[in-house]
Amino acid sequence: MPDWPEHVLWWHLYPLGFVGAPIRDGVDPDAEPEHRLDRLEPWLDHVIELGLNGLLLGPVFAAETHGYDTVDHFRIDPRLGDDADFDRLVAAARERGIRILLDGVFNHVGRGHPAFRDQREDGPQLFRGRWIDGRFEADVFEGHDALVALDHSSPAVADLVVEIMCHWLERGVDGWRLDAAYAVPPTFWAEVLPRVRERFPGAWFLGEVIHGEAAQIVQESSMDSLTQYELWQGIWHGIADGNLFELGHAIERHDELLRVFVPQTFVGNHDVTRIASAVGVDLVPHALAVLFTVAGTPSVYAGDEFGWTAVKEERLGGDDAVRPEFPASPADAEGDARIFEAHRALIALRRRKPWLWRAHTDVVELANTAIVLRTATADDAVVVALNIGDEPVTLPAADARAVVTGDGTLADGRVELGPRGWAVLEA
Template sequence: MPSWPEHVIWWHVYPLGFVGAPIRENEGPDAAPAHRLDRLEPWLDHVIELGLNGLLLGPVFASETHGYDTVDHFRIDPRLGDDGDFDRLVAAARERGIRILLDGVFNHVGRGHAAFRDLTENGPSLFRGRWVGGRFEADVFEGHEALVALDHSSPAVVDLVVEVMCHWLERGIDGWRLDAAYAVPSSFWAEVLPRVRESFPEAWFLGEVIHGDAPAIVRESTMDSLTQYELWQGIWHGIADRNLFELRHAIERHDEMLRTFVPQTFVGNHDVTRIASAVGRDLVLHALAVLFTVAGTPSVYAGDEFGWTGVKEERVGGDDAVRPAFPSTPGQARGDERILQAHRALIALRRRKPWLWRAHTDVIEVTNTALALRTAVGDDAVVVALNVGDDPVSLPVADGLTPVAGEGWPTDGRVELGPRGWVVLEA
């Protein structure tokens, strides 16, 4: 894989929500461009100020509603703008040294896709399904009738995805997030990705995988990285349920994955309840301490740095709370200053210690409500001490000497933490 992902920390944005585009009242993929994508540019300096240098964009292609029902992979969604708007965003990011990752929805498309509308019984098909009485019954994605499944055994689908990927890589992006990669046969990616790498050897491919044998999927698919949902769940449940043994288990599983690949890590994204709602604002800092001191390629879901809340619900419009519109400029954003400052301090720590990208983490001590971690390479180490309980605790901190973030000063190899206290130390 290319070396640049070792040094990237992503700011993850859901564009349609960010710019305030209509989601369920779409005028259609043939509507005149609304030129909303420009609203992202004033936020690029905020990305740099946080210490981040990557822009992980959700769907930007023409679609019917939420962006994951694509109807044209070669056209910018008119609710966002047009090619010119996209080119300006890429240029503005490039000026600041910001990498761009696009969301590739290659498991399914919307029913309005031209190839699906023009489907004939005797013609070539890109879709998985069957003809019954002169009518094509398409397979769909996880029961969503609006999302028709592509036929990944078809050479035509392989060719289409290669063409789409190369088109946008040529336009200046750096790689792809492969949506619902867990639902696509690994053999499909193993056909597609080597062909793309022939022309774009520096491209990076991140697969959205929420279950399964992650190391085997990476080996068989040739993807560079996978989303680390096990660690996300361990952080969330470990902190919220006051069961840090679950977090220890997730970290140990995470370390096993490092033998094969470096996962993409997060505590929030466009598909899950925001971390401040999941664990409470006073414990967000504990989650961040873990995210930024264990191995991985981290991302910050836009708005989490302000401590924004939002609960995902299983209903129509249930994602709206975690995909809100953003103000015109960062200066208009309201949030929790403690959480913002913790992001800055912990991202700065990670910048100073790039070896954290693939370093092993040892669990020094764990109880239901207290945890001490040490991540190190040679003599350089970062130590994390967490207390999610309501009583003070004393934790060992090994060679952790200098506080970087949080509250607590080590004495004789231990640190005293108050209720819900935390601290990150450098060796």
């Protein structure tokens, strides 16, 4: 694996929503380009101001609706623009030292994909399904009839995915988020990714995996990292439910993965309720303190730094609230200053201590509504003390000597926290 992922911190955004493109009504994958992608460039300095240095993009390829129903992996979605718009974004990011990760949907495509429309019984079999009386009945992804599954046992599919990946890596991106990677046989990735690495040894591959044996999946697939949904659940459930034992357990499980790989960590993304809605605005800094002080490759979901709220719903259009249009520039964005400053302070701490990327975390003190975590190397340590209760608490400082950020007070080897207080300390 390349060494740059040890130092990257991602700003994750969903481009179609960000630029206000239509998602369902009036979408024509073959329309003339509307040059909306340029709306991202004024936000690149915001990424740097936060202390981040990576742009994790949702789907940007031609699709029929939400972007995960791709119809052409080699063409920028005309709702976003064209190749020239994309090249300008890559160049603007490069000027600022910002890495770019693309979202690769390689488990399925939209029914409007030309290869699916032209599928013939005597032609190359790119899709999983069966021929019945001269008609092809495709398998679909998780019951979504519009998403037809690719046949990952087909050499033609492997060749196609290698070609797509290399095309955009040649265009200047740094790696791929592999959408629905859990639905693809690990043997497929084990065949495809080494072929891509032969040409682009600096590329990084992040698999979206929401269940299963993570360490085994990495070993069998050769992916570099996986999305850490178990830690995400432990953070927001532990805080929202007043049961930090769940968080403590999730951190112990998280540490076990480090023997094999470093997970990609988050408290928000384009598929889940925003963290401010999940735990309440007052407790967002508590979630962030965990995110930025335990091992992992962290990402911030665009808008979370402002404390924006939105609830994911299980219905048609249920993602829209967490995938909103953004204003023209950061100066026009309304938000919670306390949450924004918590992001900046914790990201700055992470920048100063890159060893946190793969460091182990000990649970020093644990109760339903209070926890102390210590993440350390031989000669440095970071301590997190959280109180999610309505009464003040005094917790062990675990040898920490100074408060870096938060609202705690350090005295006599203990850290005092007010109701719903938090502090990050260092040795």
